[in-house]
Amino acid sequence: MINNSSKIPRYVQAFFESCEIDEKINRFSFFMIRSDGVVLYHNNNLANSLSKSSIGALLSGVWQASKALSEFIPKEEAKEGYRLSFDTSSQGIYIVPISTEIDELYLGLIYHDEVNPGFIKNKMREMASSFAEFLNQELKDHKAKQELTNSVFDKNDYLFADISDAEMDRLFAFIKN
Amino acid sequence: MSFVNYVNKEVNCKIVYYGPGLGGKTTNIQYVYQKTSGDSKGNIISLNTENERTLFFDFLPLDLGEIRGFKTRFHLYTVPGQVFYEASRKLILRGVDGVVFVADSQVERMEANLESLKSLEKNLVDQGYDITKIPMVMQWNKRDLPNATSVKDLHDALNKWGIPEFEAVAMKGTGVFDTLKMISKLVLMNLKGGLE
Numbered sequence: 426m427i428n429n430s431s432k433i434p435r436y437v438q439a440f441f442e443s444c445e446i447d448e449k450i451n452r453f454s455f456f457m458i459r460s461d462g463v464v465l466y467h468n469n470n471l472a473n474s475l476s477k478s479s480i481g482a483l484l485s486g487v488w489q490a491s492k493a494l495s496e497f498i499p500k501e502e503a504k505e506g507y508r509l510s511f512d513t514s515s516q517g518i519y520i521v522p523i524s525t526e527i528d529e530l531y532l533g534l535i536y537h538d539e540v541n542p543g544f545i546k547n548k549m550r551e552m553a554s555s556f557a558e559f560l561n562q563e564l565k566d567h568k569a570k571q572e573l574t575n576s577v578f579d580k581n582d583y584l585f586a587d588i589s590d591a592e593m594d595r596l597f598a599f600i601k602n
Numbered sequence: 603m604s605f606v607n608y609v610n611k612e613v614n615c616k617i618v619y620y621g622p623g624l625g626g627k628t629t630n631i632q633y634v635y636q637k638t639s640g641d642s643k644g645n646i647i648s649l650n651t652e653n654e655r656t657l658f659f660d661f662l663p664l665d666l667g668e669i670r671g672f673k674t675r676f677h678l679y680t681v682p683g684q685v686f687y688e689a690s691r692k693l694i695l696r697g698v699d700g701v702v703f704v705a706d707s708q709v710e711r712m713e714a715n716l717e718s719l720k721s722l723e724k725n726l727v728d729q730g731y732d733i734t735k736i737p738m739v740m741q742w743n744k745r746d747l748p749n750a751t752s753v754k755d756l757h758d759a760l761n762k763w764g765i766p767e768f769e770a771v772a773m774k775g776t777g778v779f780d781t782l783k784m785i786s787k788l789v790l791m792n793l794k795g796g797l798e
Contacts, residue, residue, distance in 0.1 A: 434607045460696065493689060
């Protein structure tokens with residue numbers, strides 16, 4: 426059984442290489458993340474020392490907390506998917522989910538000095554929707570190719586069957602005395 | 603949910619420090635942060651209350667270096683220990699690859715340890731994990747205190763699975779990296795995906 430999640434970075438890379446990102450969005454910082462906060466793509470223009478991993482963890486945390494709260498809202502009122510905004514009239518944070526067949530992904534934007542936030546939010550929604558379409562099509566093509574060649578990789582094997590203590594010691598060589 | 607990126611040849615894993623309030627979870631990752639050289643660590647993020655108690659989570663990204671050609675990146679999270687933050691703990695456990703249970707060795711904290719372990723079991727089950735299958739390590743913290751209960755009592759009460767356990771004094775760093783090294787090894791050895 427193929428683990429399609431592991432192919433997502435390849436598709437993400439292909440998508441951002443092929444699409445033209447709106448220059449207004451490109452001015453700001455945006456991140457594509459998984460639900461666990463792992464960053465798949467980023468355009469980080471923030472002038473501070475926060476790493477992309479930290480931003481990914483915070484974006485994911487704020488989304489998940491909001492989603493948990495939203496479960497208190499009667500279901501029949503949710504006619505469309507949620508988006509998350511934390512903003513003033515010219516700056517803020519905006520997160521949109523990307524619905525794919527295999528994973529929950531999000532696009533997060535951090536913007537400032539923007540006279541028309543509605544416009545860039547709309548662009549973000551369009552980007553999320555284009556990516557979902559692109560990914561689902563790629564996955565469909567991939568599945569069709571697999572059926573054709575019948576070459577299914579066995580992804581249930583362990584990546585590292587055994588790891589020696591020496592290998593672990595090398596990994597932890599960064600510890601300061 | 604670990605993440606193997608075959609494009610960049612890197613693995614991302616999530617480790618959660620779980621345990622009762624004031625047991626030393628945040629102290630563990632603060633010590634790791636202090637003792638990690640600049641290139642390997644990112645910023646430590648702490649979402650705290652005004653009196654420095656963990657409100658949502660602490661987060662520390664660690665780049666451990668390469669193993670067999672794969673860059674290894676660990677994301678360390680702590681949960682808030684106070685009983686009423688159960689909803690937050692549930693969220694933070696999502697996608698976890700390994701758990702460090704930080705128990706407070708003080709005799710009077712045994713009930714809190716048991717309660718926290720019970721909540722961990724329940725929260726893991728709720729999210730489809732089996733506590734006997736997920737990589738997990740026990741840490742008996744605060745071993746230097748005069749009112750510390752015996753290791754045998756901690757083992758009997760909290761480690762019915764016989765998983766690896768370490769004595770620690772997180773404030774001084776004792777046992778912190780032994781614990782992290784063991785959970786990292788268990789998590790890496792549990793990664794599925796094979797090689798293309």
